[in-house]
Amino acid sequence: MKKKVHIISLGCPKNLIDSEVMAAILAEGGYEIVPLPEDADIIIINTCAFILPAKEESIDEIFRMAELKKHGICRYLIVAGCLPQRYGALLGKEMPEVDLFLGTGEFSRIADLVESLCEERPLQRSLIGKPDFLMSASNPRLLSTPSHTAYLKIAEGCSNHCSYCVIPFVRGKFRSRRVDDILNEAETLAQRGVRELIITAQETTLYGSDLGGNAPGLSFLLRKLARTEGIRWIRLLYTYPADLDDELFRTIRDVEKICNYIDIPVQHIDDDILTSMNRRGDSGLIRRVIADARRIIPDVSLRTSLIVGFPGETKEKFERLLAFVKNTRFDHLGVFTYSREEGTRADTLSGHLPERVKRIRKDIIMEEQSSISREINQSLVGSMMEIVLEGESDIPGYDYIGRAKRQAPDIDGITYVKAARKAIGDMVTGRITSTDDYDLFAEALD
């Protein structure tokens, strides 16, 4: 009988892709992937260790699954990804129920390792090597997103070394996949019914910079990807302000399939804070890039993320950030409170702020953003949008939930749609009829 594996994927879409690769390798290796942990012989938790809440979520989940193991519900427990890569042997002592800790470089060996565990072959409990795994089109993937959407990882790791961030330590230096390898994967995904590709990496705008010589960059890649038959939308996440340029904006504007949507995590706007964050580019550059994006792509939808409560963020500096949020009017915005991470340069800075202050600052920004988002949404009433249908609605009077081109999955709002009988994954044209703070309501046109 096939052994059953349940995989829990925590953290970002990049982690989700790694989980999908592990799931597919295991399925090809003769294991059955099951949706419930209670049904599994083996549970794998692919963890996140980016900031404190992500670590807490990972640890809670490990302990929750350890309980199942204690009650004999599952046989083996594996903890993979960023948390073991970061804390290695330390976790082993604290978590005796875990049979195997796997770093971020070991995903491709998962089937052999699970087999060794099941056959009780001698195996080191902690396998944490160099974080050098770079997926390729030859890695199978068992998609866990709705079948019409898939994330596409174009690079791994990061060489930026923002002073607050542990990613370069757990994911290694920035390394791009080859253009033809990415195109192959896009084609396979399209053949499987994927209509929307969501381009990810720790930083997408640096794509190709490590491939040497005249290696093509992100604009070239996006133009090539847009030729993939069957793909209708291409969406760009995780750009870096200092690496955005007019050429990329023109590509986004001119290539119909690329959504007029850019995720530009700016983190802060105060120059001293940006310097202590070790971010490339100052406030002038950030403002210029945003103005350029809006000049070149008039209907662009901009998303950003910010960090509040960074060491040294005085009241004045925070107010500068708040004024920037008010004036810039991002379509979508997320805020993190600064999280002290051992081993990072920011942790050694003076001027750390109490958690309470950080939380208040986050709430102030989110309150401001909710009225900005409400106003922007109201201005969209009457406009026509292409919407992908993603599921059935539980709001009376609306048949489906979906997303417009201006909405990325999970992080932005959604669109409720009134539509005659359609299938999930269909793309319809709808007129926006009403809105709330974050969501849109639309009526599909026949």
Ligand code: SF4
């Ligand atoms: S760009 Fe900065 S914040 Fe983003 S992953 Fe790289 S080091 Fe971390």
